[in-house]
Amino acid sequence: MSTVLRPAWQGKPKPVAIALKALAIVLALGLVLFPFLIVFSTSVSDGDAITEAGGYLVWPKSFSLDAYTQIFEGGVVTRAIVVSTLVTLVGTAISLTATVLAAHALSRRGALFQRSLLTFVLVTFLFAPGLIPLYLVVKELGLLDNYWALILPTAFSVFNMIVVRGFMMGIPQELIDSAKIDGAGEWRVLWTISIPLSRAVIAVVGLFYAVSYWNAFFNALIYLSDSTKWPLQLVLRTYVLQGSTLVDTGGDSAAPPAQSIQMAVVMIAVVPILLAYPFVQRHLTKGVLTGAVKG
Secondary structure, three states, X not given: OOOOOOOHHHOOOOHHHHHHHHHHHHHHHHHHHHHHHHHHHHHOOOHHHHHHHOOOOOOOOOOOOHHXXXXXXXXXXXXXXHHHHHHHHHHHHHHHHHHHHHHHHHHOOOOOOHHHHHHHHHHHHHOOOOHHHHXXXXXXXXXXXXXXXXXXXXXXXXXXXXXXXXXXHOOOHHHHHHHXXXXXXXXXXXXXXXXXXXXXXXXXXXHHHHHHHHHOOHHHHHHOOOHXXXXXXXXXXXXXXXXXXXXXXXOOOOOOOHHHHHHHHHHHHHHHHHHHHHHHHHHHHHHHHHHHHOO
């Protein structure tokens, strides 16, 4: 009997290779979880434990939520969370709508001005505007000290549009032609064919937009001078990096230490995004790789 030769990557992995892969995964997981554990442990520890440990703890010796209570009683973080949440929800909705519409239009071969518009969009991707021209545009539009300044300047990502377009170009043309023969227009094709078949890539791109809006602080730094309108990430930056005070302890000696409050703010900023990932995890690999390969 002749032996069928298969490529090395299709063969059964050796025990040594499996062990090395498992070790690499464990090391990578440890590098990710260890700093997160330090942040969490410090945020839920009292002042005596933090002082005894010299600033930060790997494992909490005592459990205390005083830092979180102190933060939310101050009102600054609570207001910033509301701002970040609204900006993320509204911004993601606007960005997804613009991205899907542009990707659908530019994925239809033979559409009017399709190649010219695609070239124009790609040029904006290669030659981004400078910070000063962008600031002047925002100023002339009257968006300074306005929440729209956190959304509109970054509402459309050419990279995300290219990913969605590549995915939609993989939709069989015969399916679209049969729908048009039955009388479906472009809007009907979009809502009944393109969007349902592109749920994976839309979910992934939506996550990218949401993470981008949630983590953004630079737009707020240059466009918002009113600190009451600051999103969570700018509040976090101001407190952790510059040492500004979020809450007034009133000279209370029993107030949580600065390290505990800092780490609590970091946890509040990180946890919502961590909770969002599991909902789109099953779409992540399929959406990104398919959209990139078929482009």
